[in-house]
Amino acid sequence: MLRCGATWKPSEIKRVIDTFPSSTRVVQVVTDDGIGFLKGMGNPQGNQSLACELVGSELAAWFGLDTLEFSLIQVSAEDILPLHGEGRNVEPGLAFISKYIEGGTWDGGDVYLSKMILPENVSKLVIFDTWIMNADRYPPEDSFIPIPANRDNILFECQKRNKFKLIAYDHTHCFVEGDIWEELGDPKLICDERIYGEFPEFSPYIKREAIVSALNKLRQLDRKTVQRIVTTVPREWGITDRLVNEWVDLIYKRSIFVADTIAAKLLTQGELGI
Structure with missing residues (x-):
């Protein structure tokens, strides 16, 4: 079973929360099904970066790694989603979106790992x-x-009793x-x-x-x-x-x-x- 849209499938973008200077200029948005992080068409890494994100996430899920819930969402011409520092917006079309979770990125220490x-x-x-x-x-x-080395690309989801789950x-x-x-x-x-x-x-x-x-x-x-x-x-x-x-x-x-x-x-x- 493929993971994209299987457990979370927002269909409408309500508003922008924040934009980020990441390589793909991620946009944090509110959707009709909660908060997500959107990577859209026209980002500086090219649309092939979205293909890599989708295929990589599906392979991670197949391999048995924990992933964020993710889906595809249509960006319309009416959706104003700024690409951080670019002076332009996400292009209309299908975008990759992952669901927000409570957690934190790794600082290189042993607290999360242990x-x-x-x-x-x-x-x-x-x-x-x-x-x-x-x-x-x-x-x-x-x-x-x-x-x-990019330790920000290691994410840990908060679990009960001060435990953490490694997320790919x-x-x-x-x-x-x-x-x-x-x-x-x-x-x-x-x-x-x-x-x-x-x-x-x-x-x-x-x-x-x-x-x-x-x-x-x-x-x-x-x-x-x-x-x-x-x-x-x-x-x-x-x-x-x-x-x-x-x-x-x-x-x-x-x-x-x-x-x-x-x-x-x-x-x-x-x-x-x-």
Whole structure:
């Protein structure tokens, strides 16, 4: 079952609460079904960033990571949604929107990490970021584009008894380090051996059992599931039949490559049983 619009599907934008100087110029809005954070067409990262967000969020949900509730919402010409610092508004058309939750972004300390429910999700998130080549949390050391560590892209949702849930969100910079519509067909992407998302502070929480479990899940991925996810990307965001096929090919083949290679990079020989 696809996650987009499954549990939360606002249909009308009521008003703007705030705008943000993020790369996609996120707009916080009130909808007919609560508060959400909207990424719209015409943002500085291009409409392909919305496609990455949608596909990345669906893959995260399939992989078993906790995500924000998310949906697509129509922005009309009458909706005045400023793009922060751009002097213009979100363009009319389908936008990606995620639901507001009570929580906080990570400051790099151990308070959230030490009080996590499901600490195994740290290992799972590193494997996920490596699979989708997400350079926007913690890039590989030899990243071609110098991107700083982005701890704001680690979100923790407040739970009962002062516990926190790790949430996988913000996937606009995945799969390639440039324009995804131009680079998707590069076969070298499938065999990128670098590790993504491995913050140094994560090291105590990366465990063999969690890695084995996550890789077993990754090996269950089938091409039809990937096809079903990628074909939900709206055509108005610039995707074509050729790009659908190339993207499905990359995601599926890379899942096999990562499942076969990443354990040796994350674990010592002793942990691997060598």
